[in-house]
Amino acid sequence: MLDAVLAQGSRIGLGGNARTTTGQVAPRPRRALHLHLGSMRRLVSPLLLLAVWQAASSTGLVSAQTLASPLQIMLTARDLLNDGTLTHNLAVSLVRAGVGLGLAIVIGVSLALVAGLSRIGEDLVDAPIQMLRTIPVLALVPMFILWFGIGEMPKILLVTLGATFPIYLNLYKGIRAIDPKLLEAARTLGLTHGETVRHVILPGALPDLLVGLRFSVGISWLMLVVAEQVNANAGIGHMMMDAEDFLRTDIILVGMLVYALFGLASDQGVRLLERRLLVWRPQAHRRG
Amino acid sequence: MNDSPVLRVRNLTRRFAAGVVLKSLDLTIERGEFVALLGRSGSGKTTLLRTLAGLDEVSEGDVQVSPESTVVYQEPRLFPWKRVWHNVALGVRTPDARRRAEAALGEVELAHRLNAWPLTLSGGEAQRVALARALIREPELLLLDEPFASLDALTRTRMQGLVGDLWARHRPAVLLVTHDIDEALLLADRVLVLSEGRLEADLRVDLPRPRDDGETRFVHLRRTLRTALGVTDKQAIAA
């Protein structure tokens, strides 16, 4: 089946080339076709890799206990979906990531507002956070298990802890980096302090907040992988650790695939948010 | 209507670490008066304007400025995340703020750009939005710090005409900081020259509007101002 896809891909590629060399296509469509060809070309090597992988597995060169074949992974994914294992574990993981990230947003934004909008807040909040951020968050995993046991709490809190820093750091930086000339303009226009925060400081810092959010989303998944593999009775990480005991590399790979897909999807989600919220930026116009 | 001046400065002195910029300066501007302020680069024009706008604290001297005053800077300083009309309406606390913003934008010939994002405007358009934003506040005193300096010659001429018209219609007192002697003479009732921390010249321009820069009295005033600024005719031609 993969071979068929590959063959089709190269056929389209050749057909396209033949048309462009005859010079019968108008310049504009040709450029569009060219772009299309470019993205097709980028698919060639991954597909080739998949084909080699499948071949190595089928011929017994690589055993299923070392690395399951792509075909086997697809079949396993279907089975796991059908018997509800995947859906259940995915739901558990999503809730942990979602709650953890949600908490991180609330905490990170609040702290950044306190530190960014007042001198006292800066001294009280920023100094300790700058110290804390030098600790590798993953080094706290054993501590968290000691403190919070093995329930949902340590997993959610690990996600929160990891995801709070990027939110805080970027939003704080954004608030502090507001153009002083705009703040001066706000003053001469007679805006109150509240109006200045609402109409000048917050929208001005929003791009930085979204950059932080993008980092946070990535970190949330990372923290989740670690937290669920250390100690859990459900979740994608747990599913993978369970599979390890039975040398089921296919299940482990399905887990990896799911993490990758959700990492990608959430990143796209934030990008979409950026495009919606930052329409005022000329680049956003062009990209969107 | 009350007849007290919109601005009264007595004995204003401003020092920076590097030296004294304003030396016991006196200035009074009457209601509706259009005053231009000339001076060499670094003579303290912006410093004076910032003090009048309340952006710089007064440590020596006495400054009284009408609370209904507003500033247009050399750069438009629009908020890029607010649409054009919203930039103008921001801080206007009447229920018809939006309608008034639209009217003000109409006056600066930007009725077709109400919903544009500021970063998509040309330099001249952005500066006209800044002007509309000042206008909607119906100021008694309008402080303009080289508002046309970064515009091309053609746009600058149009903007000068526009400011002249707006002043004639709304009659705020204006203090216009500029480098351009002709601009000052075309627009102002009074031209001041700031030099060595003092107002070295205070010239009345009693010419009928619209003014002709080729007219004898205009040429004469121009020469007087050049001398006050220390620019000889030869230097001006060389430059």
Ligand SMILES: Nc1ncnc2c1ncn2[C@@H]1O[C@H](COP(=O)(O)OP(=O)(O)OP(=O)(O)O)[C@@H](O)[C@H]1O
């Ligand atoms: N915040 C400050 N700290 C120290 N010195 C300052 C400060 N602001 C202005 N100065 C100095 O005061 C002097 C007057 O500056 P100012 O900006 O008022 O000049 P200006 O007449 O507006 O010049 P230009 O025509 O170039 O805009 C300059 O020598 C400047 O270096």
Ligand SMILES: [Mg+2]
């Ligand atoms: Mg200046």
